[in-house]
Amino acid sequence: MGGSEQAALHSGSLSLPVTLPLVLLALIYTRGWYRLRKTLPNVIPTWGLGVFVAGLLSVWIAIGSPLADGDHERLSIHMVQHLLLMTAGAPLILLGAPVLSLRYGLPRFGCRVLASLLRCSPARTIGHALTHPAIGWLAGTGAVIGWHVPAAFELGMRSYAWHEIQRATFMAAGLLFWWPIIEPRPGVSNGPRWSVPLYLFLGTLPCDALSAFLTFSDRVVYETYLSGSQLDIPPLRDQETAGALMWVCVTFIYLIPAVVVTIRILCDASDQVEETQG
Template identity: 45%
Template sequence: MPPEYRAIFDDWSPPLFLTTAVILTAVVYLRGWLAIRKTRPSLFPSWRLISLLLGLAILWISISSPLDGFADALLSAHMVEHLLLMSFVPPLLLLGYPTVPLLRGLPRILIASVLGPMLRRKALRRLGHTLTTPVVAWLAMNLIFLGWHVPAAYNYALEHEHWHEFEHICFLGTSILFWWPLIRPWPTSAGNQGWYMLPYLALADIVNSALSAFLAFCDRPVYSYYLEQPNPFHISPLSDQVVGAVIMWVIGSMVFLIPIVAVTIRLLRQETRRREPISRPDSESLLKKRLGATS
Protein backbone atom coordinates (compact mmCIF):
# COMPACT_ATOMS: atom_id res chain seq x y z
CA MET A 1 0.00 0.00 0.00
CA PRO A 2 1.39 3.45 -0.90
CA PRO A 3 2.48 5.49 2.15
CA GLU A 4 -0.12 8.23 1.60
CA TYR A 5 -2.90 5.64 1.72
CA ARG A 6 -1.35 3.90 4.71
CA ALA A 7 -1.23 7.19 6.63
CA ILE A 8 -5.00 7.66 6.26
CA PHE A 9 -5.75 4.10 7.32
CA ASP A 10 -3.36 4.42 10.28
CA ASP A 11 -5.11 7.59 11.48
CA TRP A 12 -8.57 6.05 11.08
CA SER A 13 -10.52 4.42 13.87
CA PRO A 14 -14.24 3.58 13.74
CA PRO A 15 -16.26 6.19 15.67
CA LEU A 16 -17.87 4.50 18.63
CA PHE A 17 -21.11 6.51 18.75
CA LEU A 18 -22.12 6.23 15.10
CA THR A 19 -21.01 2.62 14.77
CA THR A 20 -23.06 1.67 17.84
CA ALA A 21 -26.04 3.68 16.59
CA VAL A 22 -25.96 1.96 13.18
CA ILE A 23 -25.73 -1.51 14.71
CA LEU A 24 -28.53 -0.82 17.21
CA THR A 25 -30.77 0.60 14.48
CA ALA A 26 -30.19 -2.50 12.35
CA VAL A 27 -31.01 -4.82 15.29
CA VAL A 28 -34.15 -2.88 16.26
CA TYR A 29 -35.38 -2.77 12.66
CA LEU A 30 -34.72 -6.49 12.15
CA ARG A 31 -36.65 -7.32 15.32
CA GLY A 32 -39.60 -5.18 14.23
CA TRP A 33 -39.44 -6.42 10.64
CA LEU A 34 -39.67 -10.04 11.78
CA ALA A 35 -42.66 -9.18 13.98
CA ILE A 36 -44.64 -7.24 11.40
CA ARG A 37 -43.80 -9.68 8.61
CA LYS A 38 -45.97 -12.26 10.37
CA THR A 39 -49.09 -10.19 9.70
CA ARG A 40 -48.07 -8.21 6.59
CA PRO A 41 -45.71 -10.42 4.59
CA SER A 42 -46.65 -8.84 1.25
CA LEU A 43 -45.89 -5.35 2.57
CA PHE A 44 -42.51 -6.31 4.02
CA PRO A 45 -40.73 -8.67 1.63
CA SER A 46 -37.08 -9.52 2.13
CA TRP A 47 -35.87 -6.81 -0.23
CA ARG A 48 -37.12 -4.11 2.15
CA LEU A 49 -34.93 -5.52 4.90
CA ILE A 50 -31.97 -5.64 2.51
CA SER A 51 -32.65 -2.06 1.39
CA LEU A 52 -32.61 -0.64 4.89
CA LEU A 53 -29.53 -2.61 5.98
CA LEU A 54 -27.73 -1.52 2.81
CA GLY A 55 -28.67 2.09 3.52
CA LEU A 56 -27.24 1.83 7.03
CA ALA A 57 -24.07 0.22 5.68
CA ILE A 58 -23.56 3.00 3.12
CA LEU A 59 -24.22 5.59 5.83
CA TRP A 60 -21.44 4.06 7.92
CA ILE A 61 -19.08 3.82 4.96
CA SER A 62 -19.66 7.44 3.94
CA ILE A 63 -18.79 9.09 7.26
CA SER A 64 -17.25 6.45 9.51
CA SER A 65 -14.91 4.54 7.22
CA PRO A 66 -11.50 5.69 5.89
CA LEU A 67 -13.47 7.45 3.12
CA ASP A 68 -13.93 10.32 5.59
CA GLY A 69 -10.16 10.63 5.86
CA PHE A 70 -9.81 10.78 2.08
CA ALA A 71 -12.57 13.41 2.01
CA ASP A 72 -10.45 15.67 4.21
CA ALA A 73 -7.64 15.54 1.65
CA LEU A 74 -9.46 15.37 -1.68
CA LEU A 75 -12.46 17.34 -2.92
CA SER A 76 -13.41 14.45 -5.21
CA ALA A 77 -13.62 12.07 -2.23
CA HIS A 78 -15.63 14.69 -0.34
CA MET A 79 -18.13 14.85 -3.22
CA VAL A 80 -18.46 11.06 -3.18
CA GLU A 81 -19.16 11.26 0.55
CA HIS A 82 -21.87 13.88 0.02
CA LEU A 83 -23.35 11.95 -2.89
CA LEU A 84 -23.69 8.80 -0.80
CA LEU A 85 -25.27 10.73 2.08
CA MET A 86 -27.79 12.61 -0.03
CA SER A 87 -28.62 10.37 -2.97
CA PHE A 88 -28.16 6.76 -1.87
CA VAL A 89 -28.68 6.48 1.88
CA PRO A 90 -32.08 8.28 2.14
CA PRO A 91 -33.98 6.37 -0.59
CA LEU A 92 -32.59 3.05 0.61
CA LEU A 93 -33.69 3.76 4.18
CA LEU A 94 -37.15 4.94 3.10
CA LEU A 95 -37.69 1.94 0.81
CA GLY A 96 -37.32 -0.18 3.93
CA TYR A 97 -40.55 1.39 5.30
CA PRO A 98 -38.67 2.03 8.57
CA THR A 99 -41.27 3.75 10.77
CA VAL A 100 -43.40 0.84 11.97
CA PRO A 101 -40.65 -1.84 12.12
CA LEU A 102 -38.47 0.49 14.22
CA LEU A 103 -41.37 1.16 16.59
CA ARG A 104 -42.23 -2.54 16.78
CA GLY A 105 -38.60 -3.39 17.45
CA LEU A 106 -38.20 -1.06 20.43
CA PRO A 107 -39.05 -2.15 24.01
CA ARG A 108 -42.74 -1.63 24.75
CA ILE A 109 -42.05 0.39 27.87
CA LEU A 110 -40.15 2.94 25.80
CA ILE A 111 -43.02 3.20 23.32
CA ALA A 112 -45.66 3.53 26.03
CA SER A 113 -43.85 6.04 28.22
CA VAL A 114 -41.88 8.20 25.77
CA LEU A 115 -42.49 7.77 22.04
CA GLY A 116 -46.22 7.05 22.19
CA PRO A 117 -47.24 10.31 23.90
CA MET A 118 -44.80 12.23 21.72
CA LEU A 119 -46.09 10.81 18.43
CA ARG A 120 -49.69 11.50 19.44
CA ARG A 121 -49.08 15.23 19.72
CA LYS A 122 -50.94 17.03 16.95
CA ALA A 123 -48.34 19.79 16.71
CA LEU A 124 -45.55 17.29 16.08
CA ARG A 125 -47.58 15.41 13.48
CA ARG A 126 -48.52 18.67 11.79
CA LEU A 127 -44.85 19.67 11.68
CA GLY A 128 -43.92 16.32 10.12
CA HIS A 129 -46.64 16.70 7.50
CA THR A 130 -45.45 20.22 6.67
CA LEU A 131 -41.80 19.25 6.36
CA THR A 132 -42.61 16.40 3.96
CA THR A 133 -44.78 18.44 1.60
CA PRO A 134 -43.06 18.64 -1.80
CA VAL A 135 -42.43 22.40 -1.78
CA VAL A 136 -40.90 22.48 1.71
CA ALA A 137 -38.89 19.29 1.20
CA TRP A 138 -37.52 20.48 -2.16
CA LEU A 139 -36.51 23.88 -0.81
CA ALA A 140 -34.95 22.41 2.34
CA MET A 141 -32.74 19.94 0.49
CA ASN A 142 -31.61 22.25 -2.31
CA LEU A 143 -31.00 25.31 -0.15
CA ILE A 144 -28.95 23.25 2.31
CA PHE A 145 -27.08 21.66 -0.61
CA LEU A 146 -26.18 25.04 -2.11
CA GLY A 147 -25.58 26.73 1.24
CA TRP A 148 -22.95 24.28 2.41
CA HIS A 149 -21.14 24.56 -0.93
CA VAL A 150 -20.61 28.30 -0.50
CA PRO A 151 -16.80 28.54 -0.14
CA ALA A 152 -16.86 30.13 3.34
CA ALA A 153 -19.23 27.48 4.73
CA TYR A 154 -17.45 24.60 2.95
CA ASN A 155 -14.02 25.65 4.26
CA TYR A 156 -15.33 26.27 7.77
CA ALA A 157 -16.87 22.80 7.96
CA LEU A 158 -13.61 21.14 6.95
CA GLU A 159 -11.64 23.21 9.45
CA HIS A 160 -13.98 22.45 12.37
CA GLU A 161 -14.86 18.80 12.95
CA HIS A 162 -18.10 19.40 14.85
CA TRP A 163 -19.41 21.69 12.12
CA HIS A 164 -18.42 19.04 9.59
CA GLU A 165 -20.57 16.55 11.49
CA PHE A 166 -23.43 19.06 11.59
CA GLU A 167 -23.07 19.49 7.82
CA HIS A 168 -23.54 15.72 7.40
CA ILE A 169 -26.66 15.81 9.59
CA CYS A 170 -28.07 18.63 7.45
CA PHE A 171 -27.40 16.74 4.23
CA LEU A 172 -28.89 13.49 5.50
CA GLY A 173 -31.92 15.03 7.21
CA THR A 174 -33.01 17.28 4.36
CA SER A 175 -32.40 14.54 1.79
CA ILE A 176 -34.71 12.21 3.72
CA LEU A 177 -37.32 14.97 3.54
CA PHE A 178 -36.69 15.32 -0.21
CA TRP A 179 -37.14 11.64 -1.00
CA TRP A 180 -40.14 11.21 1.33
CA PRO A 181 -42.83 12.64 -1.06
CA LEU A 182 -41.51 10.40 -3.83
CA ILE A 183 -41.34 7.10 -1.90
CA ARG A 184 -44.04 7.83 0.73
CA PRO A 185 -43.07 4.98 3.07
CA TRP A 186 -45.92 3.11 4.75
CA PRO A 187 -47.95 4.00 6.80
CA THR A 188 -47.82 7.38 5.07
CA SER A 189 -50.89 7.76 2.89
CA ALA A 190 -49.92 6.50 -0.55
CA GLY A 191 -52.02 9.03 -2.42
CA ASN A 192 -51.56 9.60 -6.12
CA GLN A 193 -48.18 10.75 -7.34
CA GLY A 194 -49.07 13.44 -9.85
CA TRP A 195 -47.09 14.68 -12.77
CA TYR A 196 -45.67 17.37 -10.47
CA MET A 197 -43.10 14.77 -9.35
CA LEU A 198 -41.36 15.14 -12.72
CA PRO A 199 -40.48 18.84 -12.35
CA TYR A 200 -39.80 18.14 -8.66
CA LEU A 201 -36.96 15.80 -9.68
CA ALA A 202 -35.92 17.67 -12.83
CA LEU A 203 -35.47 20.99 -11.04
CA ALA A 204 -33.35 19.29 -8.37
CA ASP A 205 -31.22 17.86 -11.16
CA ILE A 206 -30.82 21.35 -12.62
CA VAL A 207 -29.56 22.67 -9.27
CA ASN A 208 -27.07 19.80 -9.00
CA SER A 209 -25.95 20.25 -12.62
CA ALA A 210 -25.52 24.01 -12.24
CA LEU A 211 -23.23 23.66 -9.22
CA SER A 212 -21.33 20.79 -10.85
CA ALA A 213 -20.85 22.79 -14.07
CA PHE A 214 -19.58 25.79 -12.12
CA LEU A 215 -16.99 23.68 -10.31
CA ALA A 216 -16.02 21.81 -13.49
CA PHE A 217 -15.50 24.86 -15.71
CA CYS A 218 -14.13 27.28 -13.12
CA ASP A 219 -10.52 28.18 -13.99
CA ARG A 220 -9.38 28.28 -10.37
CA PRO A 221 -9.81 26.22 -7.20
CA VAL A 222 -12.98 27.41 -5.46
CA TYR A 223 -12.22 26.12 -1.96
CA SER A 224 -9.11 27.56 -0.33
CA TYR A 225 -8.95 24.70 2.21
CA TYR A 226 -7.38 22.42 -0.39
CA LEU A 227 -4.76 25.08 -1.20
CA GLU A 228 -3.76 25.60 2.42
CA GLN A 229 -3.64 21.93 3.48
CA PRO A 230 -0.89 19.60 2.22
CA ASN A 231 -2.07 17.13 -0.40
CA PRO A 232 -0.45 13.74 0.21
CA PHE A 233 -1.63 12.43 -3.18
CA HIS A 234 0.16 15.14 -5.20
CA ILE A 235 -2.98 15.95 -7.22
CA SER A 236 -3.45 19.56 -8.26
CA PRO A 237 -6.45 21.17 -6.51
CA LEU A 238 -7.94 22.26 -9.83
CA SER A 239 -7.76 18.75 -11.32
CA ASP A 240 -9.22 17.31 -8.13
CA GLN A 241 -12.05 19.87 -8.32
CA VAL A 242 -12.87 18.91 -11.91
CA VAL A 243 -12.96 15.20 -11.04
CA GLY A 244 -15.24 15.85 -8.07
CA ALA A 245 -17.55 18.01 -10.18
CA VAL A 246 -17.80 15.36 -12.90
CA ILE A 247 -18.63 12.67 -10.32
CA MET A 248 -21.33 14.86 -8.80
CA TRP A 249 -22.67 15.85 -12.23
CA VAL A 250 -22.84 12.43 -13.88
CA ILE A 251 -23.84 10.19 -10.97
CA GLY A 252 -25.97 12.88 -9.35
CA SER A 253 -27.96 13.39 -12.55
CA MET A 254 -28.52 9.64 -12.91
CA VAL A 255 -29.93 9.55 -9.38
CA PHE A 256 -32.61 12.02 -10.48
CA LEU A 257 -33.16 10.85 -14.06
CA ILE A 258 -33.75 7.18 -13.22
CA PRO A 259 -36.66 8.03 -10.85
CA ILE A 260 -38.03 10.42 -13.51
CA VAL A 261 -38.26 7.51 -15.94
CA ALA A 262 -39.76 5.22 -13.29
CA VAL A 263 -42.37 7.82 -12.24
CA THR A 264 -43.29 8.50 -15.87
CA ILE A 265 -43.86 4.80 -16.55
CA ARG A 266 -45.94 4.45 -13.38
CA LEU A 267 -48.11 7.47 -14.22
CA LEU A 268 -48.69 6.25 -17.79
CA ARG A 269 -49.78 2.87 -16.46
CA GLN A 270 -52.16 4.57 -14.03
CA GLU A 271 -53.67 6.56 -16.89
CA THR A 272 -54.13 3.35 -18.88
CA ARG A 273 -55.88 1.64 -15.97
CA ARG A 274 -58.20 4.59 -15.48
CA ARG A 275 -59.34 4.40 -19.07
CA GLU A 276 -59.91 0.63 -19.09
CA PRO A 277 -63.12 0.61 -16.95
CA ILE A 278 -64.58 3.25 -19.25
CA SER A 279 -63.71 1.51 -22.49
CA ARG A 280 -64.84 -1.98 -21.47
CA PRO A 281 -68.57 -1.19 -21.04
CA ASP A 282 -68.55 0.66 -24.34
CA SER A 283 -67.03 -2.31 -26.15
CA GLU A 284 -69.42 -4.77 -24.46
CA SER A 285 -72.49 -2.71 -25.35
CA LEU A 286 -71.26 -2.38 -28.90
CA LEU A 287 -70.85 -6.16 -29.12
CA LYS A 288 -74.37 -6.71 -27.78
CA LYS A 289 -75.80 -4.32 -30.32
CA ARG A 290 -74.06 -6.15 -33.13
CA LEU A 291 -75.26 -9.55 -31.87
CA GLY A 292 -78.78 -8.19 -31.59
CA ALA A 293 -78.67 -6.83 -35.08
CA THR A 294 -77.48 -10.11 -36.56
CA SER A 295 -80.16 -12.14 -34.74
Protein backbone atom coordinates in the same frame (compact mmCIF):
# COMPACT_ATOMS: atom_id res chain seq x y z
CA MET B 1 -10.47 23.19 16.75
CA GLY B 2 -8.22 21.66 19.41
CA GLY B 3 -5.29 19.41 18.64
CA SER B 4 -7.01 16.29 19.99
CA GLU B 5 -10.13 16.94 17.91
CA GLN B 6 -8.02 17.55 14.82
CA ALA B 7 -6.17 14.29 15.36
CA ALA B 8 -9.39 12.39 15.96
CA LEU B 9 -10.93 13.86 12.84
CA HIS B 10 -8.09 12.73 10.60
CA SER B 11 -7.31 9.40 12.29
CA GLY B 12 -10.79 7.93 12.00
CA SER B 13 -10.92 7.27 15.76
CA LEU B 14 -14.45 8.65 15.81
CA SER B 15 -15.80 5.79 13.71
CA LEU B 16 -17.02 3.85 16.77
CA PRO B 17 -19.60 6.50 17.78
CA VAL B 18 -20.83 6.29 14.19
CA THR B 19 -20.79 2.51 13.91
CA LEU B 20 -22.54 1.66 17.19
CA PRO B 21 -25.71 3.74 16.59
CA LEU B 22 -25.97 2.39 13.05
CA VAL B 23 -25.65 -1.20 14.28
CA LEU B 24 -28.26 -0.50 16.99
CA LEU B 25 -30.64 0.93 14.37
CA ALA B 26 -30.10 -2.15 12.20
CA LEU B 27 -30.89 -4.48 15.12
CA ILE B 28 -34.04 -2.56 16.12
CA TYR B 29 -35.22 -2.47 12.51
CA THR B 30 -34.51 -6.19 12.01
CA ARG B 31 -36.53 -7.08 15.11
CA GLY B 32 -39.45 -4.92 13.97
CA TRP B 33 -39.26 -6.20 10.39
CA TYR B 34 -39.33 -9.80 11.59
CA ARG B 35 -42.34 -9.15 13.85
CA LEU B 36 -44.23 -7.38 11.06
CA ARG B 37 -43.47 -10.12 8.54
CA LYS B 38 -44.98 -12.67 10.95
CA THR B 39 -48.11 -10.71 11.89
CA LEU B 40 -48.72 -8.27 8.99
CA PRO B 41 -46.81 -9.64 5.99
CA ASN B 42 -48.50 -7.31 3.50
CA VAL B 43 -47.50 -4.13 5.36
CA ILE B 44 -43.73 -4.39 4.97
CA PRO B 45 -41.95 -5.69 1.83
CA THR B 46 -39.70 -8.72 2.05
CA TRP B 47 -36.84 -6.68 0.58
CA GLY B 48 -37.30 -3.88 3.14
CA LEU B 49 -34.63 -5.25 5.45
CA GLY B 50 -32.06 -5.44 2.66
CA VAL B 51 -32.53 -1.89 1.40
CA PHE B 52 -32.62 -0.43 4.92
CA VAL B 53 -29.35 -2.12 5.86
CA ALA B 54 -27.86 -1.04 2.53
CA GLY B 55 -28.83 2.54 3.39
CA LEU B 56 -27.16 2.31 6.79
CA LEU B 57 -24.09 0.80 5.13
CA SER B 58 -23.95 3.75 2.73
CA VAL B 59 -24.03 6.13 5.68
CA TRP B 60 -21.28 4.17 7.43
CA ILE B 61 -19.05 4.19 4.35
CA ALA B 62 -19.52 7.95 4.08
CA ILE B 63 -18.81 8.94 7.69
CA GLY B 64 -17.56 5.90 9.61
CA SER B 65 -15.16 4.10 7.27
CA PRO B 66 -11.58 5.07 6.31
CA LEU B 67 -13.13 7.06 3.46
CA ALA B 68 -14.30 9.60 6.05
CA ASP B 69 -10.72 10.77 6.60
CA GLY B 70 -10.13 11.66 2.96
CA ASP B 71 -12.43 14.63 2.53
CA HIS B 72 -9.77 16.98 3.91
CA GLU B 73 -7.38 15.79 1.21
CA ARG B 74 -9.56 15.63 -1.90
CA LEU B 75 -12.75 17.41 -2.91
CA SER B 76 -13.75 14.36 -4.95
CA ILE B 77 -13.81 12.27 -1.76
CA HIS B 78 -15.94 14.91 -0.06
CA MET B 79 -18.30 14.72 -3.03
CA VAL B 80 -18.52 10.92 -2.78
CA GLN B 81 -19.45 11.26 0.90
CA HIS B 82 -22.04 13.90 0.07
CA LEU B 83 -23.59 11.69 -2.63
CA LEU B 84 -23.57 8.60 -0.42
CA LEU B 85 -25.51 10.44 2.27
CA MET B 86 -28.03 12.32 0.12
CA THR B 87 -28.55 10.09 -2.92
CA ALA B 88 -27.86 6.59 -1.57
CA GLY B 89 -28.23 6.37 2.20
CA ALA B 90 -31.33 8.56 2.52
CA PRO B 91 -33.51 6.98 -0.21
CA LEU B 92 -32.49 3.42 0.67
CA ILE B 93 -33.38 3.97 4.33
CA LEU B 94 -36.77 5.40 3.37
CA LEU B 95 -37.45 2.56 0.92
CA GLY B 96 -37.25 0.22 3.90
CA ALA B 97 -40.36 1.91 5.44
CA PRO B 98 -38.40 2.63 8.64
CA VAL B 99 -41.18 4.20 10.72
CA LEU B 100 -43.18 0.99 11.17
CA SER B 101 -40.25 -1.39 11.52
CA LEU B 102 -38.37 0.79 14.00
CA ARG B 103 -41.56 1.29 16.00
CA TYR B 104 -42.25 -2.44 16.24
CA GLY B 105 -38.60 -3.18 16.89
CA LEU B 106 -38.44 -1.08 20.04
CA PRO B 107 -39.08 -2.57 23.49
CA ARG B 108 -42.72 -2.40 24.57
CA PHE B 109 -42.30 0.82 26.55
CA GLY B 110 -40.45 2.56 23.72
CA CYS B 111 -43.05 1.39 21.22
CA ARG B 112 -45.86 2.90 23.32
CA VAL B 113 -44.00 6.19 23.73
CA LEU B 114 -43.29 6.46 20.00
CA ALA B 115 -46.88 5.54 19.11
CA SER B 116 -48.21 8.23 21.45
CA LEU B 117 -45.82 10.77 19.98
CA LEU B 118 -46.85 9.96 16.42
CA ARG B 119 -50.53 10.28 17.34
CA CYS B 120 -50.32 13.66 19.09
CA SER B 121 -51.58 16.59 17.06
CA PRO B 122 -48.51 18.89 17.25
CA ALA B 123 -46.15 16.10 16.15
CA ARG B 124 -48.43 15.18 13.24
CA THR B 125 -48.69 18.83 12.17
CA ILE B 126 -44.92 19.29 12.30
CA GLY B 127 -44.34 15.99 10.51
CA HIS B 128 -46.80 16.86 7.75
CA ALA B 129 -45.14 20.25 7.27
CA LEU B 130 -41.60 18.84 7.18
CA THR B 131 -42.52 16.19 4.61
CA HIS B 132 -44.16 18.65 2.22
CA PRO B 133 -42.45 18.64 -1.21
CA ALA B 134 -41.64 22.35 -0.99
CA ILE B 135 -39.75 21.80 2.28
CA GLY B 136 -37.96 18.78 0.82
CA TRP B 137 -36.82 20.74 -2.22
CA LEU B 138 -35.71 23.72 -0.14
CA ALA B 139 -33.83 21.45 2.28
CA GLY B 140 -32.01 19.64 -0.52
CA THR B 141 -31.17 22.85 -2.36
CA GLY B 142 -30.11 24.64 0.81
CA ALA B 143 -27.76 21.84 1.85
CA VAL B 144 -26.18 21.47 -1.59
CA ILE B 145 -25.68 25.17 -2.29
CA GLY B 146 -25.29 26.48 1.26
CA TRP B 147 -22.49 24.17 2.35
CA HIS B 148 -20.57 24.65 -0.90
CA VAL B 149 -20.35 28.41 -0.53
CA PRO B 150 -16.58 28.78 0.07
CA ALA B 151 -16.90 30.47 3.48
CA ALA B 152 -19.29 27.80 4.80
CA PHE B 153 -17.27 24.98 3.25
CA GLU B 154 -14.02 26.20 4.82
CA LEU B 155 -15.76 26.52 8.20
CA GLY B 156 -16.76 22.87 7.96
CA MET B 157 -13.23 21.86 7.06
CA ARG B 158 -11.59 23.83 9.89
CA SER B 159 -13.99 22.98 12.73
CA TYR B 160 -14.77 19.48 13.92
CA ALA B 161 -18.17 20.54 15.28
CA TRP B 162 -19.19 22.29 12.06
CA HIS B 163 -17.87 19.36 10.04
CA GLU B 164 -20.26 17.04 11.87
CA ILE B 165 -23.10 19.55 11.47
CA GLN B 166 -22.37 19.62 7.74
CA ARG B 167 -22.65 15.85 7.49
CA ALA B 168 -25.80 15.74 9.60
CA THR B 169 -27.31 18.44 7.40
CA PHE B 170 -26.61 16.43 4.25
CA MET B 171 -28.29 13.37 5.78
CA ALA B 172 -31.32 15.23 7.13
CA ALA B 173 -31.76 17.14 3.86
CA GLY B 174 -31.56 13.88 1.93
CA LEU B 175 -34.31 12.31 4.04
CA LEU B 176 -36.55 15.36 3.66
CA PHE B 177 -35.91 15.54 -0.09
CA TRP B 178 -36.68 11.88 -0.79
CA TRP B 179 -39.67 11.56 1.57
CA PRO B 180 -42.29 12.99 -0.86
CA ILE B 181 -40.98 10.70 -3.61
CA ILE B 182 -40.83 7.43 -1.69
CA GLU B 183 -43.68 8.10 0.79
CA PRO B 184 -42.44 5.53 3.33
CA ARG B 185 -45.57 5.62 5.51
CA PRO B 186 -48.29 3.44 3.92
CA GLY B 187 -51.44 5.37 3.06
CA VAL B 188 -49.89 8.78 3.77
CA SER B 189 -49.34 10.86 0.62
CA ASN B 190 -47.98 14.39 0.31
CA GLY B 191 -49.21 15.18 -3.20
CA PRO B 192 -50.15 13.83 -6.63
CA ARG B 193 -47.72 11.39 -8.19
CA TRP B 194 -47.62 13.32 -11.48
CA SER B 195 -45.68 16.04 -9.65
CA VAL B 196 -42.78 13.70 -8.79
CA PRO B 197 -40.94 13.90 -12.17
CA LEU B 198 -41.15 17.71 -12.06
CA TYR B 199 -39.96 17.68 -8.44
CA LEU B 200 -36.95 15.55 -9.37
CA PHE B 201 -36.15 17.73 -12.37
CA LEU B 202 -36.19 20.83 -10.18
CA GLY B 203 -34.01 18.96 -7.70
CA THR B 204 -31.31 18.45 -10.32
CA LEU B 205 -31.01 22.17 -11.13
CA PRO B 206 -28.96 23.32 -8.09
CA CYS B 207 -26.76 20.22 -8.41
CA ASP B 208 -26.21 20.91 -12.11
CA ALA B 209 -25.30 24.53 -11.37
CA LEU B 210 -22.80 23.55 -8.67
CA SER B 211 -21.26 20.73 -10.71
CA ALA B 212 -20.85 23.02 -13.74
CA PHE B 213 -19.22 25.68 -11.57
CA LEU B 214 -16.75 23.20 -10.08
CA THR B 215 -16.00 21.47 -13.38
CA PHE B 216 -15.43 24.54 -15.53
CA SER B 217 -13.86 26.91 -13.00
CA ASP B 218 -10.31 27.91 -13.93
CA ARG B 219 -9.24 28.22 -10.28
CA VAL B 220 -9.36 26.09 -7.15
CA VAL B 221 -12.47 27.21 -5.27
CA TYR B 222 -11.63 25.93 -1.78
CA GLU B 223 -8.36 26.91 -0.11
CA THR B 224 -8.34 23.70 1.95
CA TYR B 225 -7.28 21.72 -1.09
CA LEU B 226 -4.45 24.06 -2.05
CA SER B 227 -2.48 23.02 1.03
CA GLY B 228 -3.42 19.32 1.10
CA SER B 229 -1.33 16.50 -0.31
CA GLN B 230 -4.05 15.71 -2.91
CA LEU B 231 -2.51 12.24 -3.21
CA ASP B 232 -0.45 13.45 -6.20
CA ILE B 233 -3.57 14.69 -8.03
CA PRO B 234 -3.54 18.38 -9.04
CA PRO B 235 -6.16 20.32 -7.03
CA LEU B 236 -7.87 21.68 -10.14
CA ARG B 237 -8.15 18.21 -11.68
CA ASP B 238 -9.58 16.88 -8.42
CA GLN B 239 -12.13 19.70 -8.42
CA GLU B 240 -13.15 18.87 -12.00
CA THR B 241 -13.58 15.23 -10.96
CA ALA B 242 -15.79 16.24 -8.04
CA GLY B 243 -18.01 18.32 -10.30
CA ALA B 244 -18.30 15.54 -12.87
CA LEU B 245 -19.16 13.00 -10.15
CA MET B 246 -22.00 15.17 -8.91
CA TRP B 247 -23.40 15.79 -12.38
CA VAL B 248 -23.32 12.15 -13.51
CA CYS B 249 -24.55 10.59 -10.25
CA VAL B 250 -27.36 13.06 -9.60
CA THR B 251 -28.57 12.90 -13.21
CA PHE B 252 -28.85 9.10 -13.24
CA ILE B 253 -30.08 8.65 -9.67
CA TYR B 254 -32.83 11.24 -10.10
CA LEU B 255 -33.70 10.00 -13.58
CA ILE B 256 -34.47 6.44 -12.45
CA PRO B 257 -37.38 7.24 -10.07
CA ALA B 258 -38.68 9.89 -12.49
CA VAL B 259 -38.92 7.27 -15.24
CA VAL B 260 -40.45 4.65 -12.91
CA VAL B 261 -43.13 7.04 -11.64
CA THR B 262 -43.90 8.25 -15.18
CA ILE B 263 -44.34 4.68 -16.43
CA ARG B 264 -46.66 3.87 -13.52
CA ILE B 265 -48.75 6.98 -14.17
CA LEU B 266 -49.08 6.10 -17.86
CA CYS B 267 -49.96 2.48 -17.07
CA ASP B 268 -52.61 3.55 -14.55
CA ALA B 269 -54.07 5.99 -17.09
CA SER B 270 -54.14 3.25 -19.73
CA ASP B 271 -55.91 0.87 -17.34
CA GLN B 272 -58.51 3.52 -16.54
CA VAL B 273 -59.17 4.11 -20.24
CA GLU B 274 -59.61 0.38 -20.84
CA GLU B 275 -62.02 0.10 -17.91
CA THR B 276 -64.03 3.05 -19.22
CA GLN B 277 -64.21 1.61 -22.72
CA GLY B 278 -65.00 -1.84 -21.40
